[in-house]
Amino acid sequence: MSDATTLLFANDAFYVAFAAGDLAAMDDLWSRRAPVTCLHPGWTPLFGRPAVLKSWRAILESGSLPKVRCENASAHIMGDVGYVICNETMPEGRLVATNLFHREDGRWRLVVHHAGPTSGPAEAPAAPAPAALQ
Amino acid sequence: MSDATTLLFANDAFYVAFAAGDLAAMDDLWSRRAPVTCLHPGWTPLFGRPAVLKSWRAILESGSLPKVRCENASAHIMGDVGYVICNETMPEGRLVATNLFHREDGRWRLVVHHAGPTSGPAEAPAAPAPAALQ
Secondary structure, rough: OOHHHHHHHHHHHHHHHHHHHHHHHHHEEHHHHHHEEEEOHHHHHHHHOOHHHHHHHHHHOOOOOOEEEEEEEEEEEEOOOEEEEEEEEEOOOOOOOOEEEEEOOOOOEHHHHHHOOOOOOOOOOOOOOOEEEO | OOOHHHHHHHHHHHHHHHHHHHHHHHHHHEEEOOOOOEEOOOOOOEOHHHHHHHHHHHHHOOOOOOOEEEEEEEEEOOOOOEEEEEEEEOEEEEEEEEEEEEOOOOOEEEEEEEEEEOOOOOOOOOOOOOOOOO
């Protein structure tokens, strides 16, 4: 399986945990080694695992979980760091997210999640101009 | 000079080029090796150097350059990849940005710029809980 494919799987796992309200899976997804930051739409940034996971607990246990679907995801690799650009599609509208991952013991872990407004689908070119950096 | 300091200098250089309308400096800042993406506030993502630099040309040559200042910047390092979270402060209001950099031949180059709305200042804790990954 290519690095891009495993990165997209990790990104999907984030949205599956989000949609399912699965806090244990969400906790497991975030990096334990890299400095993590989460920028929920319109919020101030949250720095470090304790603040980030506290926010996810509040969201996932709120009882009004957004019905979010990940669409138009593209993976971009730089060795052991990779990022995914994707849409977060909900009944209320569409957001765009940058999700940054770090590979730890062969597994992609989330380092930054930044979601916010967008004006259309996040469609990457079929063959991006710059090659992935290995 | 620490990695965090050089990363913050590179981030400042981005905002200096932006404020000065300096397209050559902006072009020089963006990575030539890593797959670049730019998410201007509310836009759809732009993938690859040609699309990203075309957008910056349009913005910098528009004749109505936003008076943007970088504030509350914090640097977060993972080896040869690092990211900065900062506010973009303008007379019209404050945005938050995630700027991802890749170190190439000893110099930080921009890989992702994602800017959007925020509800307050992007103040990182004085001593972030997770250590920088070397």
